[in-house]
Amino acid sequence: MKAVAVQVFGGPGGLAVVDRPVPRPAGGQVLIRTEAIGVGGVDVLIRNGALAAYGFEPGHVLGGEIAGTVTGTGDGVDPSWLGRRVWAFTGTGGGYAEQAVAPAATLVPLPESLSPVDAVTLGSSGMVAQFGLRHARFVPGESVLVRGAAGGIGIMAVQLAARGGAKTIAVTTSSPDRGERLRELGATDVLDRAGGAAGGFDVILDVVAGPDLPAFFGRLNPNGRLVAVGAVAGPPPADFGQALFTAFRKSWSFATFSADTVPTPDRTAATAGLFTAGLRSVVHEVLPLEQAAQAHRKLDAGEVFGRIVLTTPAGP
Numbered sequence: 528m529k530a531v532a533v534q535v536f537g538g539p540g541g542l543a544v545v546d547r548p549v550p551r552p553a554g555g556q557v558l559i560r561t562e563a564i565g566v567g568g569v570d571v572l573i574r575n576g577a578l579a580a581y582g583f584e585p586g587h588v589l590g591g592e593i594a595g596t597v598t599g600t601g602d603g604v605d606p607s608w609l610g611r612r613v614w615a616f617t618g619t620g621g622g623y624a625e626q627a628v629a630p631a632a633t634l635v636p637l638p639e640s641l642s643p644v645d646a647v648t649l650g651s652s653g654m655v656a657q658f659g660l661r662h663a664r665f666v667p668g669e670s671v672l673v674r675g676a677a678g679g680i681g682i683m684a685v686q687l688a689a690r691g692g693a694k695t696i697a698v699t700t701s702s703p704d705r706g707e708r709l710r711e712l713g714a715t716d717v718l719d720r721a722g723g724a725a726g727g728f729d730v731i732l733d734v735v736a737g738p739d740l741p742a743f744f745g746r747l748n749p750n751g752r753l754v755a756v757g758a759v760a761g762p763p764p765a766d767f768g769q770a771l772f773t774a775f776r777k778s779w780s781f782a783t784f785s786a787d788t789v790p791t792p793d794r795t796a797a798t799a800g801l802f803t804a805g806l807r808s809v810v811h812e813v814l815p816l817e818q819a820a821q822a823h824r825k826l827d828a829g830e831v832f833g834r835i836v837l838t839t840p841a842g843p
């Protein structure tokens with residue numbers, strides 16, 4: 528079968544289409560004939576070597592989020608999954624392939640009305656946004672800032688905050704055009720990446736981190752919470768905690784949030800809920816699996832608003 532592997536960590540040119548044996552589902556796993564494969568920020572971090580400490584080897588097949596049809600089951604898996612169209616989370620790899628294995632515990636049946644492309648656009652990003660907002664103890668009536676709102680997670684966070692009754696939803700983004708598109712999804716204020724001249728926020732959901740993160744503490748209301756769900760601009764400065772201590776009397780909180788800390792059944796249930804919630808799926812572009820490197824070039828160039836999705840011959 529065809530797959531796309533990182534042969535050389537670094538730029539998108541290090542990705543190559545390779546021939547691989549069809550994987551065999553181990554106990555608790557299923558084999559899926561993929562139709563749609565989500566391309567996410569994590570894939571970029573693995574490809575460019577930023578996550579080298581986690582031990583990824585050359586030849587690693589990227590891809591955590593897939594949708595397709597179950598064609599095989601490992602020991603202990605309910606055989607009634609066979610032939611069903613599903614969304615699945617493979618973990619940190621294996622998804623950029625015509626066939627992939629995934630834990631059966633992550634499977635979510637695709638509703639009739641949801642395409643595989645939309646499923647991999649809504650699924651993982653929406654789940655991270657939902658639990659990220661929960662981690663920030665967001666409640667209706669609060670003001671929210673989504674930093675890095677033009678990506679998969681941010682777009683879902685804007686929609687979920689709007690549905691959750693946020694008083695205002697500010698976003699950071701790099702262009703007025705993107706700002707307009709985010710307003711259509713529920714944003715009420717559009718700020719530049721430096722934070723603009725906005726007022727205070729009860730919650731900041733931050734996909735960006737990087738050198739500017741400490742400045743955003745100053746945007747929090749008393750008792751405000753900033754939750755980092757990503758770090759597309761790299762880690763914050765080593766002394767970023769100073770900003771919290773300097774404003775000790777504001778009782779600000781900082782936390783990271785990783786979906787790894789959410790039990791799999793809760794993640795799966797949340798994803799299933801997102802699939803029937805009527806949320807807008809924002810697909811930037813659909814490309815064939817073989818063009819994964821092209822998809823990564825677009826991500827690296829900052830061209831992508833929403834999700835890039837790869838498809839296979841079995842797909843739409």
Ligand SMILES: NC(=O)c1ccc[n+]([C@@H]2O[C@H](COP(=O)([O-])OP(=O)(O)OC[C@H]3O[C@@H](n4cnc5c(N)ncnc54)[C@H](OP(=O)(O)O)[C@@H]3O)[C@@H](O)[C@H]2O)c1
Pocket residue numbers: 567568569572655674675676677678679680681699700701702705720734735737755756757758759760784785786787829831832
């Ligand atoms: N917490 C979890 O469990 C979890 C799960 C999956 C992924 N993640 C993390 O989430 C991140 C990827 O999320 P994503 O796919 O939604 O993000 P993304 O699409 O890669 O980036 C989000 C947006 O951030 C803005 N941005 C990019 N570079 C920036 C910079 N240097 N300064 C300011 N803004 C910048 C861009 O929008 P504009 O150009 O419009 O500003 C971009 O669209 C990764 O860090 C990944 O590790 C976390």
